[in-house]
Amino acid sequence: QKEVEQNSGPLSVPEGAIASLNCTYSDRVSQSFFWYRQYSGKSPELIMSIYSNGDKEDGRFTAQLNKASQYVSLLIRDSQPSDSATYLCAVNDAGGTSYGKLTFGQGTILTVHP
Amino acid sequence: SAVISQKPSRDICQRGTSLTIQCQVDSQVTMMFWYRQQPGQSLTLIATANQGSEATYESGFVIDKFPISRPNLTFSTLTVSNMSPEDSSIYLCSVETDTGELFFGEGSRLTVL
Numbered sequence: 001q002k003e004v005e006q007n008s009g010p011l012s013v014p015e016g017a018i019a020s021l022n023c024t025y026s027d028r029v030s031q032s033f034f035w036y037r038q039y040s041g042k043s044p045e046l047i048m049s050i051y052s053n054g055d056k057e058d059g060r061f062t063a064q065l066n067k068a069s070q071y072v073s074l075l076i077r078d079s080q081p082s083d084s085a086t087y088l089c090a091v092n093d094a095g096g097t098s099y100g101k102l103t104f105g106q107g108t109i110l111t112v113h114p
Numbered sequence: 115s116a117v118i119s120q121k122p123s124r125d126i127c128q129r130g131t132s133l134t135i136q137c138q139v140d141s142q143v144t145m146m147f148w149y150r151q152q153p154g155q156s157l158t159l160i161a162t163a164n165q166g167s168e169a170t171y172e173s174g175f176v177i178d179k180f181p182i183s184r185p186n187l188t189f190s191t192l193t194v195s196n197m198s199p200e201d202s203s204i205y206l207c208s209v210e211t212d213t214g215e216l217f218f219g220e221g222s223r224l225t226v227l
Binding site for chain 1: 115145157162206209216217218220
């Protein structure tokens, strides 16, 4: 059974700091990796996707992927209180023809305090 | 991205009844999915809604409990049948875009008494 593991947190960081969120996955042949942000009472919002080893940067967000270690991370620079949310790691169902069949981790609760 | 509208946004239902959730997308999409998020949990895929054919269900989910319709490329429904308190969840419609990314509707929060 495919598994995606995240520390549930909560992870608390001061405003302006770097928040580091980590995720490991069990299926070695997984190809596509996503980070979603979910505010309380809201639906998940896609913030980053990454498909190849290395770093991918988008504004204050950097996704890092290491397929050999089966590890994907999300760095949030200059963290703001508005970044306080649950961050969900998701992995594509390897071998399928669609990116939409995702396996989600349990999510990491991030709190950015002023 | 796509604009995905779901209704109802929330409902309170009695045990043994059924509820149909509607999902409308503002553009034609090939792939639509239904996910469930139980209280305090992450998301679990229920099924892929296939246009013009029967939905494809994931392990642990069956058509009798969660019948799905997909009459065209912009609309789908999920019915939660013969509900019990264990069905209390957020049900989320999602679509896959041409770029291979998955976007979610606002969800339908269901409480079963």
